[in-house]
Amino acid sequence: MTQIDPDSTDPVAVFAGNAQHDQTFPKQEQNYEKLSDYLELNASYLPAMSIFDEAYEKYREKMQY
Structure with missing residues (x-):
């Protein structure tokens, strides 16, 4: 949500x-x-899972600080 x-x-x-x-x-x-x-089951608004992967990686990086 921070993005x-x-x-x-x-x-x-x-x-x-x-x-x-x-x-x-x-x-x-x-x-x-x-x-x-x-x-994968519910988000018709997400055109590619790679977008989620990128968002999740940004989340993980932020949580390491």
Whole structure:
């Protein structure tokens, strides 16, 4: 959710914005596999899982500090 930028066309920012509006997105979940499974089954707004992979990597880097 930290990547949300309504003025950006960056795929991660667009994904973050769409996930924010997804009422059932597991926002508190941290497990990659659980998030990935949810997105594969429920997120028609995500055109490619590589976008999620990039967003998750940014999340992991941020959490290391």
